[in-house]
Amino acid sequence: MIRTLQSGQRCEVWIASVNGESAVVYATDHMLLEAPNWTLAGTALVLNGDGKLWTLDVTGGSGGEPTEVPFTGIPDLNNDHVLDPDGTGIFLSANDGHIYRALLEGGPATRITGDDGAFHFLHGVSPDGAQLAYVAIEAGDFTQPGRLMTIASDGGAVARLDAGRLDVGSGHCDGPEYSPHGQWIYLNTESFTSVPxxxxxxxxxxxxxxxxxxxxxxxxxWFPHLSPDGRYATYIRFPSGTEGHPADLPVAVVLVSTEDWTTPLHTWPLFGGQGTLNVNSWSPDSERFAFVAYPFTAPFPDSAKD
Structure with missing residues (x-):
């Protein structure tokens, strides 16, 4: 399902820095953009919107209009996409439940995941580009917990990480992402508590x-994302009692030092949730990161209060 803006709602793409500064670099009331990545050159953001992928030039501070990346051979996209470490390719999750790889400049996309009865939601690529970490939802049944999986990035062997070699418990997990040196996989999980x-x-x-x-x-x-130098991390904080990572509620983007996750360095309260910070959005120099907010500029609709 392709997400759209509600009446009176707009999409704001923000860039923040590790010193606490932040600014809107693009705003629109025409298209709901989600989940920014930062290109390896540090000149543009990569976002999805309307089922497509877009690049947004940020070299001038205010980035102009997004440019569509012209893919072929791939269904509508969702907000799980991660750049290949080589900087030329990108891995993409599509609404058919499969993961694809394509060149960031566009062209044909190649499907990586097989027809194993699961939906596959990409989140991490190993630093050497050889492995992908994703969450599998069996038979697309979203009442069931997501399972942490890996697959060779060329479509080779699949491994289930919550059984056997890597046990992360029986609770729902999401957002698996490799650390910059590939030693760790960071994630969010419900395995530590029985609270839904x-x-x-x-x-x-x-x-x-x-x-x-x-x-x-x-x-x-949700969604811990480490900076390329490993010194910082961002995550998105939902209100207590939230189930899943829904859209349209008060949340906060939190910046911490990886030496102390308990003490926020800076916090950005905003209206958003789903689409705000689903994927790693750090700049290559580890000085900045991007996120998306979805404020209402008109009277708050009843449908957004649920």
């Missing part, structure tokens, strides 16, 4: 050891 939806941040070493909770909080915490 109470996701918390965690990590596990890729050899299956050291599974640990990074932060114990009363809020619902």
């Amino acid at each position: 939806g109470h996701a918390q941040l965690a990590r596990i070493q890729t050899d299956g050891s050291g599974f640990e909770r990074l932060l114990e909080s009363d809020t619902v915490d």
